[in-house]
Structure formats: C-alpha cells, structure tokens
Amino acid sequence: MxxxxxxLTIMVLAALAxxxxxxxxxxxxxxxxxxxGQLW
Amino acid sequence: MNAVGNAILSPTIGWSILAGxxxxxxxxxxxxxxxxxxxxxxxxxxxxxxxALGTATAMATWVTSNxxxxxPQLAFQMGIWGMLGxxxxxxxxxxxxxxxxxxxxxxPNGYTSGDFVRLRYxxxxxxxxxxxxxxxxxxxxxxxGMAGGVLIHALxxxxxxHGMSVIxxxxxxYTLLGGFRAVIGTDFIQAxxxxxxxxxxxxxxxDRIGFDEIHQAVQEQRxxxxxxxxxxxxxxxxxxxxxGVGEIFHSNVWWSRAFSFRDxxxxxxxxxxxxxxxxxxxxxxxxxxxxxxxxxxVPAADMVGPMVAGQLLGTAGAVLVLIMVxxxxxxxxxxxxxxxxxxxxxxxxxxxLKPHATAPQLRRATGVIIVGLGVVTWLLCAPRLGxxxxxxxxxxxxxxxxxxxxxxxxxxxxxxxxxxxxxMVFGSAAGMAAFFTIGFYVAALTGAAVSMVIVLLSTWxxxxxxxxxxxxxxxxxxxx
Numbered sequence: 304m305x306x307x308x309x310x311l312t313i314m315v316l317a318a319l320a321x322x323x324x325x326x327x328x329x330x331x332x333x334x335x336x337x338x339x340g341q342l343w
Numbered sequence: 344m345n346a347v348g349n350a351i352l353s354p355t356i357g358w359s360i361l362a363g364x365x366x367x368x369x370x371x372x373x374x375x376x377x378x379x380x381x382x383x384x385x386x387x388x389x390x391x392x393x394x395a396l397g398t399a400t401a402m403a404t405w406v407t408s409n410x411x412x413x414x415p416q417l418a419f420q421m422g423i424w425g426m427l428g429x430x431x432x433x434x435x436x437x438x439x440x441x442x443x444x445x446x447x448x449x450x451p452n453g454y455t456s457g458d459f460v461r462l463r464y465x466x467x468x469x470x471x472x473x474x475x476x477x478x479x480x481x482x483x484x485x486x487x488g489m490a491g492g493v494l495i496h497a498l499x500x501x502x503x504x505h506g507m508s509v510i511x512x513x514x515x516x517y518t519l520l521g522g523f524r525a526v527i528g529t530d531f532i533q534a535x536x537x538x539x540x541x542x543x544x545x546x547x548x549x550d551r552i553g554f555d556e557i558h559q560a561v562q563e564q565r566x567x568x569x570x571x572x573x574x575x576x577x578x579x580x581x582x583x584x585x586x587g588v589g590e591i592f593h594s595n596v597w598w599s600r601a602f603s604f605r606d607x608x609x610x611x612x613x614x615x616x617x618x619x620x621x622x623x624x625x626x627x628x629x630x631x632x633x634x635x636x637x638x639x640x641v642p643a644a645d646m647v648g649p650m651v652a653g654q655l656l657g658t659a660g661a662v663l664v665l666i667m668v669x670x671x672x673x674x675x676x677x678x679x680x681x682x683x684x685x686x687x688x689x690x691x692x693x694x695x696l697k698p699h700a701t702a703p704q705l706r707r708a709t710g711v712i713i714v715g716l717g718v719v720t721w722l723l724c725a726p727r728l729g730x731x732x733x734x735x736x737x738x739x740x741x742x743x744x745x746x747x748x749x750x751x752x753x754x755x756x757x758x759x760x761x762x763x764x765x766x767m768v769f770g771s772a773a774g775m776a777a778f779f780t781i782g783f784y785v786a787a788l789t790g791a792a793v794s795m796v797i798v799l800l801s802t803w804x805x806x807x808x809x810x811x812x813x814x815x816x817x818x819x820x821x822x823x
Contacts, residue, residue, distance in 0.1 A: 306423050306569045308558035314423075315554070315629045318430075318622030319545055325402075325619040326538045332395035333531065341393040341605065343524065 350500035351653035351661035357499025360665055361506075365513040368529050368673060369520065375528045376521025382702040382820035385522035386454065386685045386709055387603040392527060397604045397612030400527040402619050403534035403674035404596060405436060413490075415648030418628030419641065421579055422561075422568025426628030428580035435587035436617035442592065443601035443609030445753050449814045452821045456598040456749075457690035462814050463752045468764040473690055475741040475767060476593060480683040481723065482738040483590075484676065484716070488724035491672045497649040498665050507724050510669065514676040515717035519710055523603060526677045533670035538619075540667030545626045548655050552636050557629075560636035568632065579784040582739065586787035589742035592749045596682040630655075684712040702820045739787035740774025746791050747798040755802065756809045762801020770794030 336342045350357075379385040392400075417425035450459065456476065461469040488507050495506030517525050561568050591597045601609050631647045637654050641647045652664045688708045693700050700708070748763040774790025 304571045305562070305566065306571055308555050311423070311558050311569075311629075311632075312554040314427075314625060315545070315549075318625035318629075319542065321619065321622045322538055322545075322626055323542050326535045328615075328619075329395060329399050329531070329535060329538075332398065336393035336395045339393075341391075343388050343392045343396055343527070 350496075350498060351658060352499045352665065354499050354501050356658075356662070357495060357501050357506075357665065360662060361495070361509055361513075361669070364666065364669055365509070365516075368513055368517045371529055371532075372517025372519075372521035372525035374521075375524045379522045379524055380706075382706045382709075384524070385706050386681070386820075387599060388523045388527060390603055391605045392600075392603045392608065393605060394608050394611055394615075396527050396531055397600065397608050398615045398619070399534040400530040400674075400678070401436060401597075401600060401613055401616035403530040403537065403671075404600075404678040405432070405591075405616065405620050406534070406537050406623055406671050406674065414624040414627040415631035415651070416644045417579075418568070418631040419634060419644055419647045422565070422632075423571065424577060424580055425568075426625045428583040429624035429628065430621050431580060431584040432587035432624065433617045433621035434584050435589075435591035436613050436620060438588055439591045439597055439601075440610045440613035440617070442750065442753055443597075443604070443613050446598060446601040447604065447606065447609050449753070449811055450602070451815060452818045453602050453814070454599070454818065454820070455686045455689045456593060456595045457686055458816075459598070459749075459752070459814065461690070461694070462816065463758075463809065464748070464760050464763050468748075468760065468767070469690070471764055471767050472593070472745065473686075475745060475771065476595065476686065477683070479590070479594065479738045479742050480596075480679060480686070481719070484679050484683070484720045485723045487672050487676050487679075488720050489727060491669075491676075492724065492727070494649050494668050494672075495665070498653060498661050503727060504725060508721060510672055511676070511717055511721055511724070514673055514680060515713060518677045518680045519713045522709075523599070523681050526681045527603075529677065530674045533674040536670040537623075537667050537674075540663050540670075541623060541626050543663060544652055544656065544660060544667075545629065547660065548630060548633055548651075551655055552633055557633050557636050561632055564635040578782075578788065582784045582786065582788040585743045585746065585791040586736070586739040589739070589744070589746045589787060589791065593742055593745035594682070595686040596678050599682045599685060680713050680716055683716055684709050687712045687716075700819070705820060736783035736786060737778065739783065740778055740790040741771045743774060743787035743791035744768075744770025744794040747795045751798055751802070756811070757802055757806035758798065758809070759801035759805045759807055762797055762805070765801070766794040766797040769797060 383389055414429045417429055457473055460472040488511050491510035492503040492507030495501050496503045604612060630651050633651050634641055634647055639650055639654060641650060649664055653661045688705055692708050693705060744767050748766050751758045752763060770790040770793045773793040774786045777789035778786035
C-alpha cells in the first residue's frame with residue numbers, strides 16, 4: 304500500500320500548522336510569566 | 344567528496360555566523376549565571392522555573408540532531424514511517440508529564456535520577472542504572488558533537504574536526520559560566536529560532552517544488568519510501584516510541600528539569616512540549632523526500648537534510664539552516680552537559696569520593712566535571728566512527744530497559760527490588776542481542792518487552808512494601 308500525494312500533503316500541512324503556532328504560544332506564555340514575576 | 348567545493352556557504356560566512364552566535368550564547372550564559380553562586384541556583388535555577396521557560400527547555404532539548412540530521416536521514420531511508428516513527432518520540436515527553444509532577448512531590452530535595460534509583464532500589468540497582476545512564480549520556484553527547492561537525496562541514500566546508508570542536512567548546516563555555524539558568528534561558532531563544540527556521544524552510548520548499556512533484560519523484564525513483572506496509576519501518580515506529588520513552592524516563596536531563604520547575608509547572612510544561620515537538624520530525628523529514636525531485640546525489644544518508652535545504656534555498660536558506668541546527672544542537676548539548684555533570688557530582692563524587700562535601704565544594708566540582716565531559720566528548724567525536732543513527736540507536740537497548748523500573752517505582756509501592764534490577768540487566772542484554780542479530784530498529788522494543796515481563800512477574804509473585812518518605816532525604820545544598 305502506497306501513500307498518495309494527498310496523504311503526504313495533509314500530514315505535512317497539519318504538522319506545519321502546529322509548528323507555526325508553537326512560537327506564538329511560547330512568547331505569549333513568556334510575557335504572562337514575566338508579568339507575574341514567575342519566569343524563574 | 345570535495346566538501347568545500349560542494350558547500351553552499353563559504354567557510355568565511357560559516358565562521359562569521361558561528362562566531363556571532365557563540366558570542367551571544369556565552370554573553371547570555373555569563374549574564375544569567377552571574378548571581379548563581381549557590382548550588383541550587385547553579386544546577387537547578389533555584390527550583391522556580393515557570394511554564395514558558397519550562398515548556399521551551401523541554402521542547403528545545405528534545406529537538407536534537409533529530410530535526411536537522413536524523414529525521415531527514417530516516418525519512419530518506421524509511422520514508423513516511425521514518426518521519427512518523429520519529430514523531431512518536433513525543434510520546435516520551437507526553438508520558439513524562441505525570442512523572443514530573445510525581446517526582447517533584449516525592450523528592451522536593453532531589454538532584455538526580457540516580458538519587459531516586461539509589462533510594463528506591465538500593466546500591467546494586469543504582470550501579471546498574473548509573474552505567475546505563477552514563478553510557479546513554481555519552482552516546483547522546485557524541486552523536487550531537489558529530490552532528491555539529493557533519494552539518495557545519497556540509498554547509499560551509501569548514502573541516503569536521505573544527506566545526507565539532509567549536510560547537511562543543513561554546514556549549515561547555517556558556518554552561519560553565521551560567522549553569523542551569525544559562526541552559527534554560529538560551530533554550531527558549533533556541534526553541535523559537537528552531538521553530539521559525541523550520542517553518543520558513545518548509546514553506547519555501549513547498550513553494551519551490553510543490554507536493555505533487557516531490558511525491559511523483561519519490562514514487563518513480565524510491566517507491567519503497569511511500570510504502571505504508573514497510574515491515575522494517577513499522578518495527579522502527581514502535582521501537583522509536585519505546586526508545587524515546589526510555590530516554591526521557593531514565594535520563595537526568597529530564598529529571599533535573601522536573602526538580603527545577605516550580606510547583607504545578609511540571610505536568611503542563613512536559614505535555615505542551617510534547618504537543619509542540621511531535622510535528623517537527625515530520626516537517627524536517629519531509630525535506631529529505633525532496634532529494635529525488637532535485638536529482639541529488641547523496642553521498643551519505645546523514646547529509647541528506649542539509650544538502651536538500653542548501654540546494655533548495657541557496658545562501659540565505661543555508662544561513663537559516665546553519666542557525667537553526669546550531670540552536671538545536673546547542674540546546675541539547677548544554678542540557679546534557681548540565682544534567683550529566685550534576686549526576687557525576689552527586690552520584691559519583693559526593694556519594695563515593697567525598698561524602699561530607701559542602702554545597703560550595705559541590706558547586707565547584709560541577710564546573711570541573713562540565714569541562715571534563717567536554718574533553719571526553721571531543722576525544723570520542725574526533726575519529727567520527729559510524730553514522731549518527733548507529734551511535735544513537737546503539738543506546739536504545741539500555742534505556743528502554745529502564746522504563747518499567749522507573750515508572751513502576753514511582754507509582755507502585757509494591758515493586759520487587761531484585762526484579763527491577765534484573766529487568767534493567769536482562770532487558771539491556773536482550774536488547775543488545777536483538778540489535779546485533781536483527782537490527783537497530785528492534786533493540787529498544789526487545790529491551791522494553793523483556794524488562795516489562797520481569798518487573799510485572801516479580802512484583803506479582805513477590806510484592807514488597809516501600810516507604811515513600813525514604814525519597815525525601817536531606818541534602819547539603821538544601822540545608823545550608
């Protein structure tokens with residue numbers, strides 16, 4: 304059974320979506336921790 | 344191969360980028376570490392790390408040579424399942440989330456995973472565990488030192504030995520200056536650089552070639568890479584899952600983070616890190632699948648990632664790849680240097696050589712060990728023996744055999760002590776036998792299976808009682 308082009312496209316685009324979102328979430332959490340004085 | 348001739352960047356640009364980022368990491372290491380005089384501040388950042396830095400350090404540390412070198416290599420060798428198999432490495436982070444919470448609760452004064460094994464399973468189990476942990480730690484460090492040298496060589500033509508030496512020296516330098524605070528502070532910046540870099544490269548690759556063309560070229564030239572029933576790749580998928588779980592469950596890299604996070608952070612930080620990490624090997628592996636479409640002649644599988652990125656994106660792309668990979672390797676090497684140094688100081692120096700050592704003496708010893716680890720790693724990396732995958736997967740048999748003794752020992756009071764020790768010994772032996780007789784893709788699978796059977800059977804047949812309060816021992820770093 305061979306993976307089709309659609310399968311490859313969906314898999315990579317889904318992974319890209321999460322990877323794109325991750326730095327934004329990290330920066331938001333950093334600002335929130337910093338405001339609360341809980342960075343480290 | 345004439346590496347300088349084939350490299351996308353000139354050695355001058357390569358050296359400039361390395362110098363710039365090296366100066367930044369060392370400055371930040373000094374800046375964040377200048378007030379870390381106490382042992383707890385130096386090795387565990389005062390045990391007050393918040394959710395943002397906690398999540399970023401867990402994620403960045405787990406993004407090792409995987410994203411930049413090994414994921415493309417495995418995608419090039421095992422196709423779709425190679426990418427998905429590597430992605431399952433995130434299960435280790437997700438599953439460690441409840442363990443991190445438990446570790447913080449049971450061991451508020453703990454420093455190392457060795458502390459837990461010594462108190463939970465006694466001296467014999469502790470010795471077995473230390474051998475496994477140190478062999479693994481050195482294997483990981485060496486694989487990353489080699490990855491640094493290989494990548495810098497492929498992208499800039501800088502000789503392997505020079506590139507490897509620079510990245511190792513920089514990591515030793517800023518870890519030594521700033522301790523754990525430098526490690527997690529730089530990890531945050533490195534995590535963001537890695538994520539942004541990989542997103543940019545992947546979008547550019549899709550834009551330049553496109554999914555259909557990549558798929559068509561792979562189907563014509565390497566159809567086995569798209570086979571969803573490739574038996575070796577399916578075995579690799581499960582093997583890698585267990586390898587990742589074993590690596591994280593036993594290694595002091597992850598335990599030291601659990602000790603360093605403030606109350607209530609451990610579970611959330613590891614869970615989020617797992618979610619963010621999972622797609623990275625898929626995106627990185629996808630880059631390797633572009634090799635057939637580009638008609639690239641790949642001389643060694645572990646060079647496919649940088650070669651494709653360089654071919655696709657030219658000088659700017661190669662600069663981005665170099666920055667991203669430098670960040671990925673640094674974020675893992677600094678963590679390993681910090682976590683392994685406190686493991687050696689606490690479990691070997693203090694427990695065997697200087698039992699009455701004070702906190703300042705332990706603080707100084709940690710610095711000496713960081714430098715010593717750097718020297719040993721350099722000596723092992725210099726000959727460049729084998730590929731990255733061979734170096735890393737060799738340790739899979741050992742670490743997978745610790746999964747059950749660690750997890751069961753943290754949650755089950757009744758775990759049989761000799762059974763847990765036997766599980767680590769016979770699990771490692773069985774995993775190594777499978778490694779040599781079948782292949783690397785079954786080593787962790789076999790080690791974990793044998794270890795599980797021994798722990799479950801011995802605990803069922805001869806259950807014991809353990810007093811959890813034993814784990815809450817005093818330490819000079821916490822009482823002075």
